[in-house]
Amino acid sequence: MTDKRHQFDLTLYKEEILKGNRSFLGRAITLGESTLDRDRMYTQNLLLELLPHTGNSIRIGVSGIPGAGKSTFIESIGTYLIEKFNKKVAVLAIDPSSQLSHGSILGDKTRMELLSRSERAFIRPSPSQSNLGGVTQNTREAVYLCEAAGYDVIFIETVGVGQSETAVHSMIDFFMMLQIVGGGDDLQAIKRGIYEHIDMLVVHKADKNQLNQAKKEASNFKKMFHLFPQKESGWIPQAIPFSSIEKAGIYELWDIITKYEEQAVNSGYFKKKREDQNLAWYNELQQEQLDRFIKQHPLLSKGVNELNQEVKNSKKTPLEASRILDNLLKNIFK
Numbered sequence: 001m002t003d004k005r006h007q008f009d010l011t012l013y014k015e016e017i018l019k020g021n022r023s024f025l026g027r028a029i030t031l032g033e034s035t036l037d038r039d040r041m042y043t044q045n046l047l048l049e050l051l052p053h054t055g056n057s058i059r060i061g062v063s064g065i066p067g068a069g070k071s072t073f074i075e076s077i078g079t080y081l082i083e084k085f086n087k088k089v090a091v092l093a094i095d096p097s098s099q100l101s102h103g104s105i106l107g108d109k110t111r112m113e114l115l116s117r118s119e120r121a122f123i124r125p126s127p128s129q130s131n132l133g134g135v136t137q138n139t140r141e142a143v144y145l146c147e148a149a150g151y152d153v154i155f156i157e158t159v160g161v162g163q164s165e166t167a168v169h170s171m172i173d174f175f176m177m178l179q180i181v182g183g184g185d186d187l188q189a190i191k192r193g194i195y196e197h198i199d200m201l202v203v204h205k206a207d208k209n210q211l212n213q214a215k216k217e218a219s220n221f222k223k224m225f226h227l228f229p230q231k232e233s234g235w236i237p238q239a240i241p242f243s244s245i246e247k248a249g250i251y252e253l254w255d256i257i258t259k260y261e262e263q264a265v266n267s268g269y270f271k272k273k274r275e276d277q278n279l280a281w282y283n284e285l286q287q288e289q290l291d292r293f294i295k296q297h298p299l300l301s302k303g304v305n306e307l308n309q310e311v312k313n314s315k316k317t318p319l320e321a322s323r324i325l326d327n328l329l330k331n332i333f334k
């Protein structure tokens with residue numbers, strides 16, 4: 001811990017982030033990734049100050065198997081939004097595997113080279129924690145920080161491994177999945193129940209020579225989506241072919257997202273989803289507070305640690321341990 005961090009200047013951070021200072025934005029996100037209690041408190045105090053300035057972006061989840069072209073896709077649509085609509089675009093990544101592969105961070109930087117050169121873009125690779133819960137909470141906080149810094153469109157890239165889609169769902173407005181043309185990974189996705197969550201499926205890498213095949217696949221997906229039970233949002237998921245390299249059809253693609261936003265805002269679903277997101281955030285904070293409380297309470301932390309060990313060593317069943325914990329809590333808080 002450096003001396004600089006000791007003197008965390010809340011007002012300075014707040015002012016600079018509101019001005020859109022990317023360096024302070026990056027530093028605030030890094031601070032939030034720290035697991036030290038003091039840093040967590042700093043981050044939460046900052047968020048408390050910035051919260052009135054958040055909520056004005058569209059939060060878009062982009063998922064797909066490794067190599068589906070997510071980063072290239074975000075780069076192509078991100079640069080389009082900046083050039084055409086003067087938007088400010090932030091890209092965050094949730095990748096619980098990145099610590100193992102060590103690949104994504106470097107890869108994303110080079111693959112989004114054009115976007116990263118733009119003054120109106122902010123790219124943040126996945127935090128280095130391997131635990132998904134930590135990663136998602138950090139990403140959620142990063143979303144709010146980016147909004148306070150004036151970003152209008154926030155892309156969250158997730159590797160399509162199942163669990164990260166479920167986690168990302170509690171922090172986005174629109175969920176899209178990329179599938180490589182001719183890839184045939186659709187069955188896998190059905191098995192994992194991913195299709196029920198998506199708002200748009202992109203048959204990706206539909207370059208000219210693959211376009212007919214991609215159109216056929218997209219049309220099959222559309223037929224399938226019509227068979228699904230109606231979503232709470234009332235939105236019927238769309239499927240379109242797209243090539244990030246050729247960029248043909250980018251206008252139509254963004255148009256679908258804009259239409260979704262319009263429809264969701266008008267029906268009140270957008271607001272409801274944001275409320276759900278707030279609740280999910282609150283639940284994460286609550287869990288964090290409880291964990292901290294247990295850690296700082298000598299008797300409770302000793303009891304919890306001992307019980308964890310006993311369950312791990314099969315000396316007690318989970319049910320027995322939870323009964324003992326129940327009694328311990330009753331004794332402490334009687």
Ligand SMILES: Nc1nc2c(ncn2[C@@H]2O[C@H](COP(=O)(O)OP(=O)(O)OP(=O)(O)O)[C@@H](O)[C@H]2O)c(=O)[nH]1
Nearest residue numbers: 065066067068069070071072111205207243244245
């Ligand atoms: N032919 C073709 N190739 C593409 C297209 N988009 C991306 N690619 C290529 O697909 C490869 C993977 O692209 P990425 O954008 O890194 O994929 P990703 O899904 O972000 O990969 P991870 O982050 O590793 O999960 C790269 O070699 C890209 O050049 C496209 O529209 N057409």
Ligand SMILES: [Mg+2]
Nearest residue numbers: 070071108157
């Ligand atoms: Mg990527």
